[in-house]
Amino acid sequence: MQNKLNFIDILGQNPDSRRKEDPSSFEYTLPAEITNIYQLTTNEKLYQIQIIDPGQRNRFSFRPGQFVMLELPGIGEAPFSISSSPVRRGDLELCIRAVGNLTNFLARLERGARVGISGPFGTSFPLEKMQGQDILLIGGGLGIVPLRSPLLSVLENRSKYGRVDIMYGAKSPAELLFTYQYEEWRRFDINLGITVDRADTSWQGRTGLITELLQERISQATSLRENTYAIVCGPPVMFHFVCKMLTEAGLPMQKMFVSLERRMHCGRGKCCRCNIGSTYTCLDGPVFDYWSVMNLKEAI
Amino acid sequence: MIFKVFKKQELARLYELLAVNIIVGPVAKGNDRNGKPLFDFDVVYDFNDLALDYTQTVHSPKRFVLPYHETLSTFAVARDGWEKHVDLNVYRSLVFFGMHACDINALNKLDLVLAQSAYPNPYYMGKRKNLFIIGLDCTPEPQCFCRSMGTDSAIHGFDLFLTDLGGTYFAEILSATAFDLLNQINCKDPSAKDLRLYKQATSEKNKHYTASVETSDLTKILDLEFESPAWDDWGKKCLSCGTCANVCPTCYCYGVEEHVDLDLKHAGKTRSLHSCNLIDFAKVAGNHNFRPTSASRLKYRYYHKHRGFVEAFEESLCVGCGRCGSACLADITPPEVIASVRGRE
Ligand SMILES: Cc1cc2nc3c(=O)[nH]c(=O)nc-3n(C[C@H](O)[C@H](O)[C@H](O)COP(=O)(O)OP(=O)(O)OC[C@H]3O[C@@H](n4cnc5c(N)ncnc54)[C@H](O)[C@@H]3O)c2cc1C
Ligand code: SF4
Ligand code: SF4
Ligand code: FES
Numbered sequence: 130m131q132n133k134l135n136f137i138d139i140l141g142q143n144p145d146s147r148r149k150e151d152p153s154s155f156e157y158t159l160p161a162e163i164t165n166i167y168q169l170t171t172n173e174k175l176y177q178i179q180i181i182d183p184g185q186r187n188r189f190s191f192r193p194g195q196f197v198m199l200e201l202p203g204i205g206e207a208p209f210s211i212s213s214s215p216v217r218r219g220d221l222e223l224c225i226r227a228v229g230n231l232t233n234f235l236a237r238l239e240r241g242a243r244v245g246i247s248g249p250f251g252t253s254f255p256l257e258k259m260q261g262q263d264i265l266l267i268g269g270g271l272g273i274v275p276l277r278s279p280l281l282s283v284l285e286n287r288s289k290y291g292r293v294d295i296m297y298g299a300k301s302p303a304e305l306l307f308t309y310q311y312e313e314w315r316r317f318d319i320n321l322g323i324t325v326d327r328a329d330t331s332w333q334g335r336t337g338l339i340t341e342l343l344q345e346r347i348s349q350a351t352s353l354r355e356n357t358y359a360i361v362c363g364p365p366v367m368f369h370f371v372c373k374m375l376t377e378a379g380l381p382m383q384k385m386f387v388s389l390e391r392r393m394h395c396g397r398g399k400c401c402r403c404n405i406g407s408t409y410t411c412l413d414g415p416v417f418d419y420w421s422v423m424n425l426k427e428a429i
Numbered sequence: 430m431i432f433k434v435f436k437k438q439e440l441a442r443l444y445e446l447l448a449v450n451i452i453v454g455p456v457a458k459g460n461d462r463n464g465k466p467l468f469d470f471d472v473v474y475d476f477n478d479l480a481l482d483y484t485q486t487v488h489s490p491k492r493f494v495l496p497y498h499e500t501l502s503t504f505a506v507a508r509d510g511w512e513k514h515v516d517l518n519v520y521r522s523l524v525f526f527g528m529h530a531c532d533i534n535a536l537n538k539l540d541l542v543l544a545q546s547a548y549p550n551p552y553y554m555g556k557r558k559n560l561f562i563i564g565l566d567c568t569p570e571p572q573c574f575c576r577s578m579g580t581d582s583a584i585h586g587f588d589l590f591l592t593d594l595g596g597t598y599f600a601e602i603l604s605a606t607a608f609d610l611l612n613q614i615n616c617k618d619p620s621a622k623d624l625r626l627y628k629q630a631t632s633e634k635n636k637h638y639t640a641s642v643e644t645s646d647l648t649k650i651l652d653l654e655f656e657s658p659a660w661d662d663w664g665k666k667c668l669s670c671g672t673c674a675n676v677c678p679t680c681y682c683y684g685v686e687e688h689v690d691l692d693l694k695h696a697g698k699t700r701s702l703h704s705c706n707l708i709d710f711a712k713v714a715g716n717h718n719f720r721p722t723s724a725s726r727l728k729y730r731y732y733h734k735h736r737g738f739v740e741a742f743e744e745s746l747c748v749g750c751g752r753c754g755s756a757c758l759a760d761i762t763p764p765e766v767i768a769s770v771r772g773r774e
Contacts, residue, residue, distance in 0.1 A: 202513065391713060394684050395683075400684065406733075406736060
């Protein structure tokens with residue numbers, strides 16, 4: 130009997146061996162509050178979310194392109210791109226389309242509701258490297274959401290960047306996001322090109338595919354210069370055509386950035402749901418340069 | 430490493446010394462339809478229940494460190510907010526009594542991603558760190574290709590490893606705990622004869638390998654053969670049932686579900702092992718599926734194990750136990766799949 134107990138003690142002697150791992154790095158979510166909700170379109174809302182504890186709020190910093198996992202107890206957890214400026218730290222804006230369990234439940238919540246936030250996770254757009262250079266931001270549909278954070282960052286330091294172009298396409302005028310900000314963006318000397326697939330009677334702007342906007346930009350006298358960076362976000366088909374056009378226009382693949390979407394259940398390289406070959410979208414992405422993904426099977 | 434030899438009957442004493450912990454070992458579970466005995470790892474309460482001469486267990490002991498279903502957290506929900514509780518579900522030390530080398534190596538591989546990479550998984554690590562492992566040498570079965578995968582012997586990841594030398598066990602001691610434990614039974618240093626018998630046992634074991642996989646340049650060949658028609662042929666046979674992942678000692682992909690209790694005051698979050706062969710594995714919002722066909726999913730399983738994991742961790746995520754092939758209703762085995770993709774050079 131003495132011996133048996135002894136064995137347990139031996140295990141116990143190593144303080145590590147019986148320690149329960151600190152779960153803070155894994156299941157810990159920061160309690161946060163929805164402070165404001167704006168209905169952007171019928172399906173998308175912009176949620177302003179504030180981390181409740183002031184200390185945690187201040188410590189929470191992120192880089193444009195990163196995402197958070199948002200959790201509603203009993204409902205689910207899913208990844209969302211941070212759509213606000215990194216200057217705002219623990220005061221986040223998430224633009225979310227109601228598509229499933231979690232997002233539809235979220236759409237029914239009101240101001241003051243509690244959510245759990247973990248992160249930030251993933252890679253970001255290399256905004257420092259982009260300084261002094263021209264920037265092309267190309268977004269399709271919900272793809273404008275991850276573009277907004279780097280865009281706001283550029284606007285805050287407008288003088289540090291060269292020419293800035295945004296090309297944004299949506300299915301219909303009613304589905305355009307952030308319409309209320311277009312005028313402000315233009316004031317910062319930004320070339321804003323908007324196109325919709327299908328116009329309605331009120332639509333004064335252009336109709337057509339985003340590739341047509343890009344084609345115009347490429348064929349301009351001030352075509353893509355040596356020092357241009359592109360950021361592309363949108364549905365998989367869009368990546369394919371846009372990146373091909375940019376490559377043909379002479380933009381090196383390592384100066385083109387894409388943000389990929391995959392199913393994610395952990396955001397921490399463990400569940401494998403976001404895995405593409407040897408690459409985890411949650412750890413190695415969601416922001417990749419085009420060189421890294423163009424050879425990745427099934428990536429886009 | 431320290432080596433000792435002890436008489437076979439001493440093993441029961443070793444068991445008794447460890448029995449204050451939960452002991453998990455191979456037990457006989459019945460026979461298959463051809464009368465062949467079936468074994469599995471389970472909790473053991475009596476030394477005599479251990480089937481130490483087992484061939485291979487149907488499932489690996491994975492579920493004791495990585496349960497098929499596990500509660501990650503619970504929530505207490507109130508009108509004005511909620512509180513989250515996390516329990517790592519580690520209560521007692523476990524002893525794995527009689528693990529074959531491939532299963533030890535499988536745990537070592539799981540460690541690479543679950544314990545040693547960024548964001549270690551604390552649920553896994555808590556269980557893994559409170560584990561005492563006794564390895565046991567085996568006789569290869571027809572489906573075993575562990576030699577091709579370099580996992581036919583275990584170099585680390587156990588406390589004690591036993592090789593049957595007839596009347597005695599040859600013991601490799603890797604941990605201080607195991608050393609102290611062996612001091613409490615009758616054992617001695619190996620003699621020249623023991624060493625000879627040990628080397629004989631090794632070469633005898635090697636004679637039994639029948640299955641093999643050619644792994645040279647496999648990562649590159651898989652890359653080059655991404656569009657190989659062989660995948661479609663296997664895809665036509667595959668039932669997308671996920672049994673292969675279920676029995677595999679190294680498959681760890683999972684999904685998370687949350688639920689609300691009927692009283693609406695409590696909620697919970699559960700992790701369940703998933704399989705990349707199941708249809709919804711890579712489905713994202715808007716019902717877009719990155720791997721809609723059974724061929725693309727089956728291919729992905731091979732790509733993750735033999736290419737992606739190799740690129741990330743310098744070794745394959747397969748230990749060559751052959752369980753997936755034995756359990757597959759469509760008779761899809763890794764040696765055949767890989768040979769067909771390589772073009773049977
Ligand atoms: C890096 C990244 C950034 C994203 N940013 C945004 C954003 O800014 N705005 C936005 O509206 N959407 C974004 N998405 C997509 C968003 O995560 C999914 O649409 C969302 O998970 C759907 O959740 P649901 O519970 O409503 O859907 P359901 O289909 O009901 O999903 C059920 C469960 O499956 C999982 N799941 C389903 N689809 C996805 C998916 N595509 N990705 C990850 N997990 C999934 C979730 O864990 C969820 O709990 C992003 C996805 C990724 C990978
Ligand atoms: S390979 Fe076999 S076991 Fe695996 S999913 Fe296909 S049919 Fe099922
Ligand atoms: S893939 Fe098959 S052979 Fe390889 S470790 Fe898993 S079950 Fe064993
Ligand atoms: S989301 Fe789990 S591995 Fe990337």
